[in-house]
Amino acid sequence: MSEKDMSENESTRTAGSAATSGTDESVALSIRDLNLTIDDHHILKDVSLDVPSGKVMGLAGESGSGKTMTGMTVLGLQPEGAEVTGEIDYHGENLLALNDRQMASYRGHHIAMVFQDPTASLHPMIRIGVQLTDHMRHHLGLSKQEARERAIELLKLVQVPDPEGTLKRYPHQFSGGQLQRIAIAVAIACKPDLIIADEPTTALDVTVQAGILQLLRHLCDTTGLTIILITHDLGVMSALADEIAVMRGGQIVERGSRYDVIRNPQHPYTKALIDSLPKQMMERRDQAAQAGQTAQAESGETEQPSEPQEGGQHD
Amino acid sequence: MTETMENSLSWVPRPMRCELEVNNLTVAYRQPGGRVNTAVDSISFKVSAGEVVGLVGESGCGKSTTARAICGLERPKGGSIMFNGKKITPLTLRRRPKEFQSIQMVFQNPYASLNPRRTIRHQIEDGRRANRGEAPSVEELLDLVEIPRSAAGEYPYQFSGGQRQRIAIARAVAAGADLLIGDEPIASLDASLQAKIAQLMRDVCLKTGASLLFISHDLAVVRLIADRVIVMQSGHIVEQGPTEEIWQHPKEAYTQRLLAAIPEADGLGHIPQV
Numbered sequence: 236m237s238e239k240d241m242s243e244n245e246s247t248r249t250a251g252s253a254a255t256s257g258t259d260e261s262v263a264l265s266i267r268d269l270n271l272t273i274d275d276h277h278i279l280k281d282v283s284l285d286v287p288s289g290k291v292m293g294l295a296g297e298s299g300s301g302k303t304m305t306g307m308t309v310l311g312l313q314p315e316g317a318e319v320t321g322e323i324d325y326h327g328e329n330l331l332a333l334n335d336r337q338m339a340s341y342r343g344h345h346i347a348m349v350f351q352d353p354t355a356s357l358h359p360m361i362r363i364g365v366q367l368t369d370h371m372r373h374h375l376g377l378s379k380q381e382a383r384e385r386a387i388e389l390l391k392l393v394q395v396p397d398p399e400g401t402l403k404r405y406p407h408q409f410s411g412g413q414l415q416r417i418a419i420a421v422a423i424a425c426k427p428d429l430i431i432a433d434e435p436t437t438a439l440d441v442t443v444q445a446g447i448l449q450l451l452r453h454l455c456d457t458t459g460l461t462i463i464l465i466t467h468d469l470g471v472m473s474a475l476a477d478e479i480a481v482m483r484g485g486q487i488v489e490r491g492s493r494y495d496v497i498r499n500p501q502h503p504y505t506k507a508l509i510d511s512l513p514k515q516m517m518e519r520r521d522q523a524a525q526a527g528q529t530a531q532a533e534s535g536e537t538e539q540p541s542e543p544q545e546g547g548q549h550d
Numbered sequence: 551m552t553e554t555m556e557n558s559l560s561w562v563p564r565p566m567r568c569e570l571e572v573n574n575l576t577v578a579y580r581q582p583g584g585r586v587n588t589a590v591d592s593i594s595f596k597v598s599a600g601e602v603v604g605l606v607g608e609s610g611c612g613k614s615t616t617a618r619a620i621c622g623l624e625r626p627k628g629g630s631i632m633f634n635g636k637k638i639t640p641l642t643l644r645r646r647p648k649e650f651q652s653i654q655m656v657f658q659n660p661y662a663s664l665n666p667r668r669t670i671r672h673q674i675e676d677g678r679r680a681n682r683g684e685a686p687s688v689e690e691l692l693d694l695v696e697i698p699r700s701a702a703g704e705y706p707y708q709f710s711g712g713q714r715q716r717i718a719i720a721r722a723v724a725a726g727a728d729l730l731i732g733d734e735p736i737a738s739l740d741a742s743l744q745a746k747i748a749q750l751m752r753d754v755c756l757k758t759g760a761s762l763l764f765i766s767h768d769l770a771v772v773r774l775i776a777d778r779v780i781v782m783q784s785g786h787i788v789e790q791g792p793t794e795e796i797w798q799h800p801k802e803a804y805t806q807r808l809l810a811a812i813p814e815a816d817g818l819g820h821i822p823q824v
Binding site for chain 1: 743748769770774812816820821824
């Protein structure tokens, strides 16, 4: 299993860089028995998750599985009227017990977010320079000049060309990939130790996506940043995540190392997700063709893996 | 990749009859300030009867504009599009000529392309009325896309995204499609459904004798279903050929870059280097 060795080497490397980041705790965030109910609809059911420090923790699952809701709840951004119970432990502080004002001092400062569509998450009529410095001046108490200097540094870090010119421009003057880099710069500006990236590359072309994935990996490795990566794309998950939790119907059904979850899934739902990848479908079809059968590899399968045929609840 | 399709149809499909020939097609958009954006720049390709052709490229490369021009939704600036020997004319306020109604489109967003206030039976009937020959029954069409017959009286909101896309496919087939164009038909579906719906589109086309022009930025899915691939970049065709040949031996640097950028779900943590 030389492949497995490689993946393990890589995780130890990431863990090593986390140790130099100043936090001596190995868990950046710990979610305990998180339940979320809106109008009697049970959206999250007993979600418990330890997010290892300095690593990329992936949350996989389909739309409606609760992965985005989990991320939003960590930031206190759950929908109005939602009842939340449980505990979200962040360096000894239960985030769920904080009032709005206290939460605001964490949000965007210690914990930040990167959204799917940067054209929607950045304000179209405010210059990048303002959007990139406003929260730094508030949270870090920087002067205008200091904030500007840090903004230029940040834009260099996320590899946006011409950082000084960038500050004067508006979002519509950039491509989607450049804007997502800027949005990442906004997220890491106040030196958070945790960012939640919700489908950060879904709106981007594949070649641009590769660049963003490299950037996130680089930030994680060099600054000890912890990332919660939310995506339904298992290719992206496999490229970036160190550990993966698979969600379905508001619950975590499987959790493990990237290699184990993708190569050796235990839960029938995870298996169904992996089996529905184009590559797996091709392999099955080719095997079926070789076996001299007709190549209707897909007949008899259920439409949605949310109803796996093999039934049976694990865990 | 030849499949021996068992003929499970309860009706006899018309003989394959799609010859699409795009010759030096150029489409340009006028932009504010008098500038002209040439979205498609002198491209040529063919789609033969019973063929599944994948059209891939990144956003802004002109793949959707190409599809819209084939449907007559864009007026070409130059070149021509021939369908079964007749030149496709841009759509006007008049009814579309009968011979071009067998070009049918399946759009990206089934939430927007189905009428929320009419039952799916009614909407499939709309397609059947456009059919020049004998249209299969609504029940037969629902069988084809694996939707229970009993669901015919229901409304679009009662279906999931994947099922709605199946209904949109049934409607296109009802019209007697000789050429089905899917413009990112799987992009707004859940990952686990994408490959399945794409495979369904291929199977449906093979069974009914239609050709399929499948537009997608998802190269892995295109590899799964296409016989031939056309790669576009900024309005030009950079490469075209049989799918496996392009995958194994891409000649152009752009195609190589595009293929190298696909992250593979192998659990190894390799980030594509582009």
